[in-house]
Amino acid sequence: MIDPQLLRENPQLFRDSQAARGDSVDLVDAALAADEKRRSAITESESLRATQKTLGKQVAQAAGDEKAQLLQQAQQLAARVKDLAQQATDAEAEFAKTAGAIANPIIPGVPSGGEENFVTLREVGEKPTFDFEPRDHLELGEKLRAIDMVRGAKVSGSRFYFLRGVGARLEIALMNLALDTALANGFEPLITPTLVKPEIMAGTGFLGEHSDEIYYLPADDLYLTGTSEVALAGFHSDEILDLEGGSKRYAGWSTCYRREAGSGGKDTRGILRVHQFNKLEMFSYVLPENAEAEHLALVSFQEQMMQDLGLSYRVIDTAAGDLGSSAARKYDIEAWIPTQDAYRELTSTSNCTTFQARRLDTRYRTESGKTAPVATLNGTLATTRWIVAILETHQQADGSVIVPEVLRPYLNGVERIEAT
Template sequence: MIDPRILRDDPDRVRAAQAKRGLSDEVVDRALAADTARRQAIVEFEAKRGEQKQLGKLIPQAQGDEKQALLAQTKTLAAEVKAAEAAQAAAEEAWQTELMSIPNLAADEAPAGGEDDYTVIETVGTPVTFDFEPRDHIELGKILGAIDIERGAKVSGSRFYFLTGVGAELEFALINLANETAREHGFTQVIAPSMVKPRAMDGTGFLGQAADDVYRIEGQDMYLVGTSEVPMAAYHSDEILDAAKLPLRYAAFSPCFRKEAGSHGKDTKGIIRVHWFDKVEMFVYTTLEESYAEHQRLLEIEKAFLDKLELAYQVIDTAAGDLGLSAIRKFDCEAWIPTQGKYRELTSTSNCTEFQTRRLDTRARFPEGVKHVATLNGTLCASTRTIVAILETHQQADGSVKVPKALQPWLGGREVLEPVAL
């Protein structure tokens, strides 16, 4: 959640941030009113508690009728204290609800607007052209014996798939290369759980605007994660870290699950938009001051990984209205998909500042005191979309696919993936 002091001291800044995201600023007024009600409820409860304590001191000194009157007054006051305490608790809950519904304040540098209002920061490489009619990844997957969408749908339904033969090998190769890249940059590798408790999901902001895209386990108070950002953000929840050990950098592997709510009719064929995929996600704990440089560092690592895959891509500065609840700024790397004739997101990296750690109470001890730290996340490799980009970019006329040099050691030295069925 945002720093409450910003809301109290500079509510117009929060209103402006809401407008930049294309959201109503009514929540600002509701939150301020809830804060006022909460403070008043605290005053009233403390006043009643003070009366109760004073009365408690008088009773031992009283005698006869006076004492009986005081005892009767004590019962009445006890009920009033209990009611005031309940009112304070309700006011506190209302305040927290309003405060937690306010998204992080988008950075000044983030473009205003919605999904289509991003800014292109740079374009890397030249989109590939062919002297033959290129095949899409669905056809290539059949030719190579790499992707089986029909049986995926038969077994699990739409937007599921099997990776078979070189398809499975290609995913393992990508994950291995991503892990190697993470190690080279000083990240600690993690295999993270794909099921979490509600606090982890809510603490990262995924039960807010993204709740419709989250799978809940029926009969259990558990959720399937759509990214290992969720368990990694909760990894140090309720802890006080040693500031001298910051930054803490993790690279977590996990299966990811998404309902793809609101995507009806979009990418219904193939493996671009699916309900399950595997991913290596970078996650960093650092100071607020260092978070901005760390954000650029994560972006450079993602770019270096895409360079290893010999892909053409563009880097965009995501518009405020397309940011998640937790992020102040997000960079996406979008690879060129030849048969679609456009760039599609492969990786993203977000700076969430202290938004998640305020919810999950992750702090560090500094010389000047204990305070919340900042968190950042960055996709290093999302398996399915990366496979799509590689197959379509590096395809040859006969349906074979050239293997990027960086992946060859992880594929037994193969330079080409050969067709198995034409």
């Protein structure tokens, strides 16, 4: 939910943000009108209640015809108060619906436009070159008996897979490396629920325009999460946090599920775009004034992982129209995939400012003793998709793959993955 006071004080901020996202600017004026109607009904209702209270005292002191006349006025006033109370309730619902459709206002400097309008901030690492025809990750994975798409489809359908043998070990090694990185940077590890209540899913902003990508279990009224961000955001819902000692950082390890609705025909080969995968997600609760610094910190942890794994990558400032409703700014890190001759997203990290916390009622206590919403941020530290870049980047002419040195301790010292 957006800040109603900020909306009243600076509606142009929201108009500009909506325009940059390619969303409806008219929603802002509709929300302002609904807010005015809501506040007017509440003010008038409170005024009439005060009048009603005064009249009640007069009735108690009156007698005869005067009392009968005052009683009639009291009845009429009571009906009017009831009517205004309903108007206020209706106006509140209208405002909540309209304001709830407005996305989090973007942070100044976020590029306008859609998916293709991102800004490249930096490119890091030398793109791999080969003196042989490189194999793609699926061919490598099948040759190394690490990925089995055929049996995945047999068991569960398209876009499912088995990681087997060294493939399973490689993912566990990658996730453990990420976990150690998180621990070294003050994150508390959590293994999170992957089924959440509707109010938690809605609170994170995932039940908007992309709700068709989420698996829903109607018999249980629960949603399967596509990221542990959802459960981590709900972890402190309806709580007042003590952030005087710094941010609260959590690293959520979970299996994730995505329907990939609308992506028919895209990335169907291999494990780049699948329905189920594992992920370690960073999540931070911070004071709002510290959110942008925390955002850069999360990106630095992701970049360290990329560099340690020997991957060539770029960092992009995602355009407003590709942010999602909760994010005020999002940085993506895309690794170079040799056989696609392109960068592909491996991580993203978002600054959601106070948007999610308002919905989930997660607050901190200010110096004045009042409470205010915290800021929340999230970012991927490792996921199954990274195997794509690792296999393709470090492949050898004979189809073997050199294991990045940083992963070897998690694989009992294995230096090269070879076909068996």
